[in-house]
Amino acid sequence: MSYQVLVIGGSYFLGRIFCTLASRLGDMELTLLNRGRYPMTHLPGLREFRCDRHDPVGLGLLPETEYDAVVDFCAYSPGDISSLLDNLPGKAKRYILISTADVYARSREVKDEDAPLMAEPGAGAEGEYIWNKRLLESELAEACALRGMETVVLRPAFIYGPYNYAPRESWYIEKVVRGEPLPIPSDALGRFQLVYVKDAAEAIIACIRQAAAAGQAFNLAAPEVLDYARFIETLRAVSDRPFTTAEITVEDSFREGVPLPFPLTEEESELFSGEKITRLLGLTYTPFRDGMAKTFIAFRSVYE
Numbered sequence: 001m002s003y004q005v006l007v008i009g010g011s012y013f014l015g016r017i018f019c020t021l022a023s024r025l026g027d028m029e030l031t032l033l034n035r036g037r038y039p040m041t042h043l044p045g046l047r048e049f050r051c052d053r054h055d056p057v058g059l060g061l062l063p064e065t066e067y068d069a070v071v072d073f074c075a076y077s078p079g080d081i082s083s084l085l086d087n088l089p090g091k092a093k094r095y096i097l098i099s100t101a102d103v104y105a106r107s108r109e110v111k112d113e114d115a116p117l118m119a120e121p122g123a124g125a126e127g128e129y130i131w132n133k134r135l136l137e138s139e140l141a142e143a144c145a146l147r148g149m150e151t152v153v154l155r156p157a158f159i160y161g162p163y164n165y166a167p168r169e170s171w172y173i174e175k176v177v178r179g180e181p182l183p184i185p186s187d188a189l190g191r192f193q194l195v196y197v198k199d200a201a202e203a204i205i206a207c208i209r210q211a212a213a214a215g216q217a218f219n220l221a222a223p224e225v226l227d228y229a230r231f232i233e234t235l236r237a238v239s240d241r242p243f244t245t246a247e248i249t250v251e252d253s254f255r256e257g258v259p260l261p262f263p264l265t266e267e268e269s270e271l272f273s274g275e276k277i278t279r280l281l282g283l284t285y286t287p288f289r290d291g292m293a294k295t296f297i298a299f300r301s302v303y304e
Contacts (some may be wrong), residue, residue: 001030001068001198002027002028002290003027003028003029003066003068003208003209004029004031004064004066004068004069005028005067005068005069005070005071005208005255006031006033006062006067006070006071006088006092007019007021007031007032007033007068007070007071007273008033008034008070008071008072008073008074008084009034009072009073009074010030010032010033010034010040010071010073010077011032011034011037011038011039011040011041011248012038012071012073012162012163012165013159013161013164013197014156014159014166014197014200014201015074016038016163017162017163017197017198017200017201018071018073018200018201018204018205019033019040019043019046019202021198021202021205022201022204022205023043023044023132024044024046025044025205026045028036028045028208028223029045029047029064030043030045030046030047031046031047031049031054031062031065031067031076031176032046032047032048032051033048033051033062034048034050035050035051035052035061036048036050036076038228042100048089049061049062052082053074053081053084053134053210054083055279055295056086056087057085057110058084059088059089060087061083062088062089063090064089064090064092065077065089065090066090066091066092066093067090067091067092067093068092068093068094068208069092069093069094069095069096069207069208069246069268070084070092070094070095070096070097071096071098071204071208072084073098073099074136075097075098076130076132076133077132077136077137078135078136078139079139080123080139080183080260081095081139081140081143082093082139082143083095083142085143085147086296087260088180091124091151092149093146093150094142094149094150094151094152094207094208095111095143095144095149095150095152096152096153096154096204096207096208096212097136097151097152097153097154098149098154098156098204099133099136099137099142099153099154099217100130100155100156101151101155101156101219101220101221101270102130102133102270103117103118103130103133103134103137103155103212104116104117104118104272105106105117105118105119106118106270108266109274110271110272110273111219111270111271111272112219112272112275112276113155113216113217113219113273113276115292115300117132117134117137118130118131127233134210135145137153137217139300140153142204145245146284148257149216150214150215150217151215152207152213152214152216152217152218153217153218154186154200154203154204154207154217154220155217155218155219155220155272156195156200156219156220156221157192157193157194157219157220157221157272157274158192158193158194158195158197158262159194159196159197159200159224160194160195160196160197160198160291160292160295161196161197161291161294161298162196162294162295162298163197163293163298165294166261167259167261168262169235169261169262169292169295169297169299170295171259172231172232172261173295173296173299173300173303174299174303175242175243175281176235176239176241176243176296177303178303179243179284179302179304181243181244181246182232182235182243182244182245182246182271183245183246183247183248183253183258183260184228184245184246184247184248185228185231185233185247185248185249185250185253185264186247186249187249187250188228188246188260188264188265189227189264189265189266190203190227190228190229190262190263190264190265190269191225191226191227191263191266191267191269191271192225192226192227192262192263192267192269192271192296193221193223193224193225193226193271193272193274193276194221194222194226194291195222195285196222196285196286196288196291196295197221198286198291199220199222199248199283199284199285199286199291200220201276203220203281203283206281206282206283207281210280210281212280212281213280213281216276218250218274218276218277218280218281219272219273219274219276219277220274220277221272221273221274222285222286222288223244223274223275223285224287224288225271226262226285226288227246227256228245228260228262231262232245234288234289234292235292235296237289238292238293238296239296240290240296240300250265258290259300265271291296
């Protein structure tokens with residue numbers, strides 16, 4: 001069986017890893033729709049169409065295919081899903097939306113997929129981004145119900161790995177490579193979870209292939225709960241060169257504008273259960289040390 005998959009976005013980070021893995025499987029034909037900033041036409045079994053997702057004329061040039069799945073990496077604003085489906089030639093059986101684990105209402109509990117979602121927007125640009133994802137999840141359900149399509153929502157925690165454009169793990173790796181001391185917040189109480197980018201890509205592939213994914217939402221969060229001390233300890237273990245650290249307080253990091261990338265306080269910390277997708281679809285999570293070792297090698301070559 002060959003799966004016809006329409007990929008919206010797909011040339012950055014998670015989308016890039018997904019397209020690379022899926023193109024190697026031999027049973028997926030990918031139609032990639034993006035603005036062409038990072039061409040992906042070198043991948044086997046992939047056709048690339050360059051246009052903005054909001055351009056009805058450009059969308060009309062897509063082939064009239066019956067897709068097994070749409071995978072949407074770049075729905076950010078209300079209306080993005082409905083406008084795409086309104087102007088898409090052909091049909092699709094299933095729509096997979098990449099959302100975020102931050103759509104849950106804040107609490108100290110470990111949140112599974114039945115936890116309540118946020119009821120109002122948060123502050124600032126980040127709050128607006130998360131609220132829009134929350135609205136898009138509702139839009140997905142409504143738009144697909146009208147068209148008889150199945151839905152899948154993926155809610156990743158912090159994604160890390162090669163091609164990550166967010167300055168999180170790469171921010172620290174760059175300092176290691178350049179021989180700069182790594183700032184460590186000595187009094188940070190923040191805890192966090194990560195998911196390796198290849199695991200997230202494998203989750204998307206499982207959601208395309210498996211009937212059990214239909215109508216489901218899945219958290220993507222490895223079971224290991226990290227803090228800054230464990231993160232730095234793991235980085236030291238996988239690094240091929242020594243580095244020094246510089247302690248800084250949470251208060252000093254705020255005052256001095258040090259862009260520490262993970263939660264610093266208990267109030268900022270949000271933890272999730274990523275067990276459901278393991279139980280239903282068989283996804284396994286890469287141990288953090290193994291994923292970080294591969295990530296270090298990938299970014300080391302960039303910063304050297």
